[in-house]
Amino acid sequence: MRVVDPFLAEWPDVELDVTTAFQFGGLAALLSHEIDILVTPDPIERPGLQYTPVFDYELVLAVAETHPLAQKHRAEPEDLAGETLITYPISRERLDIYTRFLVPAHALPRRHRTVETTDLMLRLVASGRAVSATPDWLLFGARGVKGLRLGEGITKSIHLGHRAGEPAPYLSGFINLAKNVRI
Structure with missing residues (x-):
C-alpha cells in the first residue's frame, strides 16, 4: 500500500483498484486482462507472464510478547505442537509454514484456524490466543507481538506479475x- 500514494500522484489519469480477497483468482484475472498487476509472494510460471521481484522479507512466527516462546530467538517445528496456528484462508499446500517448516519435520500444530485480516490475526496473537506465520514487515509497529525466526529462516520475495512484453x-x-x- 505504500506505493499507492506516490503512484496516484504520478499517474492521475490511471484508475487504481486493489482486491485483497484470498479467494480471488488473481492468476486467472491477470491472464484474462481483468487486472494488470498481480502482487504475490508465490509466482506461478505461465507462458505469457513475467514476474518482477520488488522486495525481500522473512516469514517469522508471530507470538505474544508474554508467550513462553517469546524468550527464544527462533522457533522449531516441535514448538508448535501445543499451539493454535492462525493463517490466511489459503490451502495448506500453499502455506510456507506447512510446506517449508512443519511438514518436512513431520510436525503439526495442535489446531489450525484461518482469519481474513492481518489486523485480527495480530490482535489474536497479541492476546496470547494463537501464533501466526507472518511476513516480518507486518510486525513493524505491531504492539504486543514478537517475531521469531522459523528454524534456519524462511526468506521470500514479493513479486509483481504482469503479462509478458x-x-x-x-x-x-x-x-x-x-x-x-x-518498508
Missing part, C-alpha cells in the same frame, strides 16, 4: 515505485 508506461511506473519503496 513491454508493460505500459503506467505499469512500469508502478513496478519502479514498488522496487524503491522502503
Whole structure:
C-alpha cells in the first residue's frame, strides 16, 4: 500500500483498484486482462507472464510478547505442537509454514484456524490466543507481538506479475515505485 500514494500522484489519469480477497483468482484475472498487476509472494510460471521481484522479507512466527516462546530467538517445528496456528484462508499446500517448516519435520500444530485480516490475526496473537506465520514487515509497529525466526529462516520475495512484453508506461511506473519503496 505504500506505493499507492506516490503512484496516484504520478499517474492521475490511471484508475487504481486493489482486491485483497484470498479467494480471488488473481492468476486467472491477470491472464484474462481483468487486472494488470498481480502482487504475490508465490509466482506461478505461465507462458505469457513475467514476474518482477520488488522486495525481500522473512516469514517469522508471530507470538505474544508474554508467550513462553517469546524468550527464544527462533522457533522449531516441535514448538508448535501445543499451539493454535492462525493463517490466511489459503490451502495448506500453499502455506510456507506447512510446506517449508512443519511438514518436512513431520510436525503439526495442535489446531489450525484461518482469519481474513492481518489486523485480527495480530490482535489474536497479541492476546496470547494463537501464533501466526507472518511476513516480518507486518510486525513493524505491531504492539504486543514478537517475531521469531522459523528454524534456519524462511526468506521470500514479493513479486509483481504482469503479462509478458513491454508493460505500459503506467505499469512500469508502478513496478519502479514498488522496487524503491522502503518498508
